[in-house]
Amino acid sequence: MFILNHWYVAGFAAELSSQPLARTLLNESVVMFRGASGKPIALEDRCCHRNLPLSHGRVEGDFLTCGYHGMVYDAGGRCVKVPGQDVIPPGAQVRSFPLLERDGLLWLWPGDAARADSALIPDYACHGDPRWAHQGSHYRIACNHELINDNLIDLSHVGYVHGKTIGGTPAAHSEAEMRTERSADSVTVRRWMRGSVPPPTYVRAIGFTGLIDRWMEIHFIPGLIRIYIGAEDADKGLDEAGYMDRMGIRIFNGVTPETATSTHYFWSMAHNFRIDEPEVTRALHAEVAATFEEDRIVVEAQQQRFTQFPERKTVQIRTDAGGVHARRVIAEMLAREREDATLRVAA
Secondary structure (H helix, E strand, O other), rough: OOOOOEEEEEEEEHHHHOOEEEEEOOOEEEEEOOOOOOOOEEEOOOOOOOOOOHHHHHHEEEEEEEEOOOEEOOOOEEEEEOEEEOOOOOOOOOOEOEEEOOOOEEEOOOOOOOOOOHHHHHOOHHHHHHOOOOEEEEEOOOHHHHHHHHHHHHHHHHHHHHHHHHOOOOOHOOOOEEEEEEEOEEEEEEEEEEEEEEHHHHHHHHOOOOEEEEEEEEEOOEEEEEEEEEEEEEEOOOOOOOOOOOOOEEEEEEEEEEEEOEEEEEEEEOOOOOOOOOOHHHHHHHHHHHHHHHHHHHHHHHHHHHHHHHOOOOOOOHHHHHHHHHHHHHHHOOOOOHHHHHHHHHO
């Protein structure tokens, strides 16, 4: 159902403390915590004794103690102490997951731990770049993760769904010049909207008074969509090489499946203008949050209909190209993972 040998966003680094954090990720119940050493740790969220979630317990040093009978687990998921006896029962262990911290994010590998290569974690240096200010949030959305991918990759809906904030005129989005590129495990969509009316959010942030040129780059890999949005007065040129337009916005979208019909959405909004004004960052974050609340209504309503009418066919239009390729990337990676698993068993 899900690609497993892959890094997914499990949370923001700032969420992690000595208080156990429970989260369902890719159908796995996981408990995360930060031990005394500062290392992020992720274990299966159950005690191997009587299945009480370990998230009900407490952290002591780099160990997690079950809140039922006091069995103690180390960072590798091994039970190292059973109160009242010296012998640790054979098989007294729960699964541990590779969990790494980078760019203010927590990355979890739900598949074969031996194959978890930290070099494969996607880079997002923007979170530490002094030229950018950012703020993030986490939502749980009641829909399949691929519906969120569709929504973020095809931005032609913006003029219809987000007219009061980032939208602008619907026709400008529907008729935007668009180019889609596909690799084995990624999709990139670029959109240009020249001579368009600036949407309300842009006017409030920059003070645009006339027509503007806008461009958007959406880069997809399974579990992550990075969006860059640039804007400038019409005919003054856009910085498609340096990604530092007069108005530059980066949106990080960590799309991590929870179950087949629910998804964790970890996102941040970063901007390269008025970066020394915290109230601007808060205001922009609030406006982007408002747009996704509008998107939430759409994708959750879609999920309801897909559940109600699973056999009903849907059609594709021109602006679906990026989303169609993204679904193919996921399907092909899943097929390769299944084939690899079959070959390993046969060997």
